[in-house]
Amino acid sequence: MEALSRMISALVTNGFICGFQIGSLSRGITTISHLLFADDTLIMCEIDPDQLRAVKALLLCFEAVSGLKVNYDKSELVPIGEVHNLRELAGILGRKIASLPMSYLGLPLGIAPRARSIWDTVIEKVERRLAGWKRMYLSKGGWTTLIKSTLSNLPTYFLSLFPIPASVAGRLEKLQRDFLWGGLGEEFKFHLVKWEMVCCPISNGGSGIRNVRVFNRSLLGQWLWRYIKEPEALWKTVIENKYGGLGGVGVLEKLEGPLE
Template sequence: MVCNAVRAFFIKGYLPNGVKATALALIPKHSNASSLADFRPIALCNTIYKIIAKVLALRIKNFMPLIIRCNQSGFIKARVSTDNILLAKELLSYTRNVRGIKYFCAKLDIRKAFDTVSREFLLKRMIQKGFPSRYVGWIKACINNVNFSLVINGALEGYFNTTAGLRQGCPLSPYLFCIVMDALSNLLDDGDFRGINVDGFALSHLLYADEVLVFGEATVENCIKLANILNVFADTSGLKVNLEKSSILLPRNMSNSEDICQALNIYNITHLITYLGVPLSFNRLRISDFLPLMEKATKKLSGWFANLLSFAGRLQFLKFTIVNSIAYWIRGAIIPKAVIKYFKKISSKFLFFGDLDVGKKLHMLSWEEVCKPKTYGGLGLPSVQALQFAYNCSVILRMYNSDSALSKWLVYRYNSPWKPPLSLASTFWKSVCATAVASRQKFKFKIHDKAPSPFFGITGLIMILSLIGLKVMLGIKPLI
């Protein structure tokens, strides 16, 4: 029956309203939710509909990288969301040292993002992107004339229709939303708005679903252009910027800061913004900026469950909670030594005693021994330094094997991690260069038959190996 229903939809292009009917569960955004604005609606779709939507999503998934600009990293295959964090940090570090031009960074909050998308605009956008009319018809049948009911105390209440929005919980919604947001990328990149443009490298914004980060020259004229673009996008797509929740990051000693805020109608000036959970600033992060991470880790390790876990259980808990949180923050910041010391302290107390309030006691192993691999007598818990080293290696690998905006920027700005870093290079890039030098001695290479250039004698081989860059990666295969 299910297979026949799914097959009938793809043949006739018709979906009954009963199959599209959706229950809305309200999920609190935080623990102290008291008003309707503090809840997020999650769509509970029909099983047959989810099968159909999943099939359509799988068909569009592989084509998304070809039709969506590289600024968007959310829900796109082979794109890494944390690249946006590192790229934003690199751009802020670069613009701080540019002479003669001041830049701003604005974090824009889209009001009720998925719930206010214009369906008519989405369908027109898909036709503009070149989707077949039959596929667009299937999408139209899925998103139009959808009836909703609210789940209240376990029972369904009400039955109402909507004229806009995408369902959060539908497999199709993330991809359709990215198609809509790509229109904003077109307006910013193809219009008169001036973003960061340095000798051929141009970037004006970064997107992760509805998380928008805009970079531009800090002039009143440029900010007026940005405001006009946002208004045009809101009128056509239905996605409006929540100015109260948006914020702007400005360099120090800006004489026209008030005029810029007035042009954008954003008055929340800050020295620090949080993007995808990680703090970003023009300046180097201070220890106080890591307090949210430290408080989060302390709260997780202070729970009553610690007494119920064995030593092995506490070890696994550290691996899959605290270590993962630190590994995520490493994407956008170099962890200060004082913060690393704090994590060693609380992690050691939790692991050996299960209590963060315990006084000075003799630990069975030093933390350096705990962080060693099991083959070397340790417990296999990665240290912060090991996490940083591993992430730096992944950045080097993707620098030569990815066409992401981050890879393009690193190649343009620094050329190669095996060269001495520039004096004005960011702290992170200096860390990457140190990693490249340390890992270079561990490389093993094998010449294979698909090398692009023939090797004549040992002299040519030594010359190629000395480059340790893109040409080597294309012609030399590592022994794995």
């Protein structure tokens, strides 16, 4: 993949394809032509048949020199904005056509980051997992362990990237509360302890179950820490070119409000 990355960069350097440019002359411009994750590759270029032919030729060369083969059945052409000659462009690469919004590496693309619909898949996973558990064979300690080891971890990926809406956080907490205090059937059971107390650390008399809102804020706060500690990271360069440079404590104050 390192060789493929250098080949794509060579196409950009020699003007065969143009990647996605972010920033301005005053802030700096970053050109992103491709992103790699394990065996998954995302290549970006303009709506130009010649550029797609260059990408096609590059992939053929890569197959010849590496002995690997591109799986076109799992490859898709995703237009951004209105594209009039989409069928012609797709015919050059021989790939399927997809559209935004879509799911990429388990995350939604083309959806507003604060939209509630992003969390539908997370809630469905939690509900499916709850439906498969036989609570009648578990003690309160067993239910607590399942919440801490499984239910609390299912939304972690999304919680580390998106601020959770209050309605979604309330829904997830309700599912956990009903599972903890529910009986063998669907009848209502009184909650013997406040949920805030249940989410307290064990050393403070709680059960150590994570509070969804606090956990979300903690995970998002790690990006502020990484912003300062990873000066050469690509994602940081993109943010600075698009929104302007921030430094030191100013990052925390601008993104999170005044420090207390």
